[in-house]
Amino acid sequence: MAQITLDGVNKVFGKNTVIPSLNLEIGKGEFVVFVGPSGSGKSTLLRLIAGLEETSGGRISIEGKDVTMTPCGERGLAMVFQSYALYPHMTVRQNMAFPLEMVGESKASTAAKVEDAARVLDLTRFLERRPSQLSGGQRQRVAIGRAIVRNPTAFLFDEPLSNLDAALRGSMRLEIMKLHQQLESTMIYVTHDQVEAMTMADRIVVLNHGVIEQVGTPQELYERPANLFVAEFIGAPKMNRIGGRIAAAMGAETIGIRPEHLRIVEGEGTWQGSVELTENLGAESHVHVLCGEAGSLVVRMAGAPSVKAGDKINLSPAEGFTYRFDHEGKALR
Amino acid sequence: MHSTPQQREGRLLLAPLVAFLIVFLSFPALVDIVYALSDVTFQTMRAPQIVGFRNFGVVLADPEFWAACWFSLRFGVLTAIIECGLGLALAIFLSPIVSRHGWTLALIMLPMMVAPSMVGLMYRLVLHEFAGPLPHYLTLWFGTSPAFLDANNAFWTLVVVEVLQWTPFAFLLFHVAYISIPAEIREAAAMDRATAWKILWRIELPMMKATIAIALGIRFIDGFRVFDNVFGLTGAGAGGSTMSLSIYIYQSFFKGGQIGQAVAASVLMFLASLVVLYGAAVLKAQLDRRRMAA
Ligand SMILES: Nc1ncnc2c1ncn2[C@@H]1O[C@H](COP(=O)(O)OP(=O)(O)OP(=O)(O)O)[C@@H](O)[C@H]1O
Numbered sequence: 001m002a003q004i005t006l007d008g009v010n011k012v013f014g015k016n017t018v019i020p021s022l023n024l025e026i027g028k029g030e031f032v033v034f035v036g037p038s039g040s041g042k043s044t045l046l047r048l049i050a051g052l053e054e055t056s057g058g059r060i061s062i063e064g065k066d067v068t069m070t071p072c073g074e075r076g077l078a079m080v081f082q083s084y085a086l087y088p089h090m091t092v093r094q095n096m097a098f099p100l101e102m103v104g105e106s107k108a109s110t111a112a113k114v115e116d117a118a119r120v121l122d123l124t125r126f127l128e129r130r131p132s133q134l135s136g137g138q139r140q141r142v143a144i145g146r147a148i149v150r151n152p153t154a155f156l157f158d159e160p161l162s163n164l165d166a167a168l169r170g171s172m173r174l175e176i177m178k179l180h181q182q183l184e185s186t187m188i189y190v191t192h193d194q195v196e197a198m199t200m201a202d203r204i205v206v207l208n209h210g211v212i213e214q215v216g217t218p219q220e221l222y223e224r225p226a227n228l229f230v231a232e233f234i235g236a237p238k239m240n241r242i243g244g245r246i247a248a249a250m251g252a253e254t255i256g257i258r259p260e261h262l263r264i265v266e267g268e269g270t271w272q273g274s275v276e277l278t279e280n281l282g283a284e285s286h287v288h289v290l291c292g293e294a295g296s297l298v299v300r301m302a303g304a305p306s307v308k309a310g311d312k313i314n315l316s317p318a319e320g321f322t323y324r325f326d327h328e329g330k331a332l333r
Numbered sequence: 334m335h336s337t338p339q340q341r342e343g344r345l346l347l348a349p350l351v352a353f354l355i356v357f358l359s360f361p362a363l364v365d366i367v368y369a370l371s372d373v374t375f376q377t378m379r380a381p382q383i384v385g386f387r388n389f390g391v392v393l394a395d396p397e398f399w400a401a402c403w404f405s406l407r408f409g410v411l412t413a414i415i416e417c418g419l420g421l422a423l424a425i426f427l428s429p430i431v432s433r434h435g436w437t438l439a440l441i442m443l444p445m446m447v448a449p450s451m452v453g454l455m456y457r458l459v460l461h462e463f464a465g466p467l468p469h470y471l472t473l474w475f476g477t478s479p480a481f482l483d484a485n486n487a488f489w490t491l492v493v494v495e496v497l498q499w500t501p502f503a504f505l506l507f508h509v510a511y512i513s514i515p516a517e518i519r520e521a522a523a524m525d526r527a528t529a530w531k532i533l534w535r536i537e538l539p540m541m542k543a544t545i546a547i548a549l550g551i552r553f554i555d556g557f558r559v560f561d562n563v564f565g566l567t568g569a570g571a572g573g574s575t576m577s578l579s580i581y582i583y584q585s586f587f588k589g590g591q592i593g594q595a596v597a598a599s600v601l602m603f604l605a606s607l608v609v610l611y612g613a614a615v616l617k618a619q620l621d622r623r624r625m626a627a
Pocket residue numbers: 013016018036037038039040041042043044045192
């Protein structure tokens with residue numbers, strides 16, 4: 001059963017329509033990730049659900065109740081902000097106790113809940129510190145702790161990890177996933193990092209100019225992208241696209257082949273080209289090849305590159321992994 | 334003693350500052366101390382007679398000195414509190430308007446642009462018992478008008494004039510502090526179910542605490558040493574009712590020609606401010622230590 005339902009929700013800032021009209025259902029306990037390029041309306045959509053932004057039209061309901069006009073505090077949601085938004089003049093303990101204090105929870109039960117959350121998030125040692133005395137990762141955990149103590153219907157995250165360095169981002173990602181398993185509560189997570197989206201989500205919502213391009217599991221989005229936008233957005237490096245006669249020969253306006261589905265072959269291949277440059281990432285390499293009519297293609301291969309710049313090589317796509325798109329970018333199946 | 338190159342360089346860089354302090358501060362200070370300990374008038378300024386602490390004794394025994402101290406203290410504390418209270422309220426209530434229409438800020442700042450002595454003169458005209466328009470119209474409409482500048486009312490008239498002129502200053506400080514609170518903090522508090530009132534008391538005011546302390550301090554100092562607008566409006570006032578410490582010093586210096594006593598009073602004022610500043614620093618250090626310990 002859907003726990004959060006968006007029904008024809010739209011948002012206009014002045015003359016600027018940010019979200020035209022959007023329908024979405026989010027199930028109980030689901031981990032849903034909104035992805036999309038910068039300015040695609042991810043934050044706006046999240047803030048509409050949170051109640052921090054008024055809808056210009058449409059209905060939002062949570063657990064069957066219409067909350068379109070309900071102020072943000074009363075929707076039973078908790079939000080974790082990109083800047084953490086901790087109260088700088090309060091200790092970690094006071095920060096985490098604040099939402100409980102606001103609903104008049106008793107001192108004893110507040111203390112117990114704060115201690116519990118601190119234990120889960122490994123913050124017990126820092127309870128008496130102020131946010132300014134914590135590292136970025138610790139601050140983020142406090143922000144999550146402040147959300148947990150209220151036991152909300154759903155958690156909303158707006159790019160919570162984007163201020164952290166790569167290593168910390170990786171470990172915090174795991175922590176949030178573990179937390180989701182432990183609490184089994186609904187989480188809506190905004191990111192523009194497709195690795196976060198792919199690894200964390202039960203379902204991904206791909207947004208572009210406020211329009212949902214596709215909703216599905218990470219696997220679905222990867223294997224059966226609904227259109228060129230999703231195909232190019234999911235997967236790194238980006239899908240290769242080829243137009244012109246080669247695509248026309250396959251009855252499409254554009255065809256797409258993922259770099260991992262292109263092979264360097266000995267002898268005769270589908271396309272011939274010369275290596276422009278290679279990127280060695282250790283476990284894998286990306287080889288950029290300039291192939292006459294097919295244009296510039298990227299090949300992903302395991303380990304160190306077996307070719308070097310200037311080499312003449314032959315490429316063949318793996319059988320059955322070529323995506324076809326029509327003139328509007330829609331996938332042809 | 335050996336010193337590292339950094340220390341030597343540091344001393345070298347400090348030298349101009351030290352020279353500046355010696356020339357501009359220590360010379361007047363030295364003259365001050367000599368005069369404070371001397372019997373000196375305008376005729377004997379170049380040949381002061383050292384008389385020890387007699388001037389201080391005279392000043393401390395002068396009831397007018399204590400009256401002036403009391404006036405300045407009361408005036409400084411009252412105006413600082415009223416200005417900061419009003420400024421804070423305005424900053425919070427007007428913030429939606431001011432942040433949308435920047436030009437309103439210029440309007441609010443206007444009173445600060447006028448020289449305080451001009452403000453004093455202006456109100457002296459406006460409130461004058463016989464010539465002033467305000468008493469005239471009050472009498473016309475209500476049959477009576479308070480004597481704004483007589484001994485009983487002068488203090489409060491001055492407080493109102495000072496508050497009208499300097500509330501914008503407090504407002505400006507608080508406005509800047511208020512708008513620099515990140516929007517996400519307010520949003521987080523709203524998500525945490527804090528009401529607007531709770532957000533004000535639990536989040537915004539505590540975050541503006543440092544600014545509030547600074548504003549109170551600046552406004553107190555400005556009010557305590559008040560001279561020009563009081564001098565322009567009432568002078569020492571009827572029966573010395575509006576004699577601030579600065580006016581006391583001025584009068585005994587220029588009118589009384591008792592240079593030694595005037596300077597002794599200024600030294601006392603300086604010592605008092607040192608004690609207050611030192612006390613504030615000690616208090617802050619103690620609070621910080623208690624917070625660290627907690
Ligand atoms: N308060 C506002 N007033 C006017 N326009 C706004 C406002 N907030 C957002 N927008 C516009 O709405 C669009 C979507 O913004 P939004 O912040 O939702 O994007 P986003 O997908 O979160 O981007 P990013 O990844 O950069 O955070 C942008 O074009 C932005 O300019």
